[in-house]
């Protein structure tokens with residue numbers, strides 16, 4: 001099934017503040033390289049037959065390229081984002097506006113949450129991260145608005161500050177994840193829910209290999225995550241490696257640049 005993604009060209013991408021351990025403003029980042037790499041990601045989706053819509057980037061919002069953080073869209077209903085850091089604050093209303101201007105029913109959130117960065121949707125449940133960015137109360141708010149069961153997972157390693165840096169859905173029923181990014185209790189929950197999960201190594205997680213996008217058959221994944229690519233191939237998936245090394249300097253990978261629009265209106 002073709003998917004529908006929302007992306008934001010990194011025309012104003014910089015690393016000028018540090019709100020996660022990957023960001024080093026003194027080291028800078030090359031915007032032209034970032035744009036080229038981002039275009040490679042967009043082309044990869046289009047070659048797989050997925051539809052990509054674009055939101056206009058806004059000057060002064062260098063992280064707006066990370067569209068996954070902009071909202072959570074399920075059954076054509078939009079649960080808006082409310083960012084933890086003021087540097088990214090205006091992105092929430094900007095993404096919400098994109099949807100409301102196109103007629104999507106939307107909910108302006110009361111609680112801090114960073115969209116699909118911390119909410120990952122499977123067939124029956126939504127997995128939700130907390131610990132660094134999204135407030136656990138937002139999990140209840142999303143459940144109430146979307147009418148889907150939301151399962152809380154606690155993140156414990158600041159390098160993996162969003163759920164989508166530590167776990168990705170392989171399809172509607174199974175996931176790949178890096179166990180050490182989660183609290184002991186959440187690891188137990190994951191083992192119980194996903195006994196057949198693909199487990200990633202520290203080397204894969206440290207190149208944001210879990211920040212991947214699967215359509216159930218093809219997995220678009222950071223090129224450097226070589227062990228995980230091998231595991232995925234062994235499990236029968238097609239692997240599409242992409243180079244997003246410049247965007248990783250802000251703490252993002254393929255999934256971060258990709259907001260899935262589930263259910264058209």
Ligand SMILES: CN(C)C(=N)NCCC[C@H](N)C(=O)O
Pocket residue numbers: 019020023063066068069088116117162164165211250251252253255256257
């Ligand atoms: C997994 N997703 C969506 C992300 N991890 N997003 C990247 C956000 C990067 C940004 N500098 C920040 O720290 O918010």
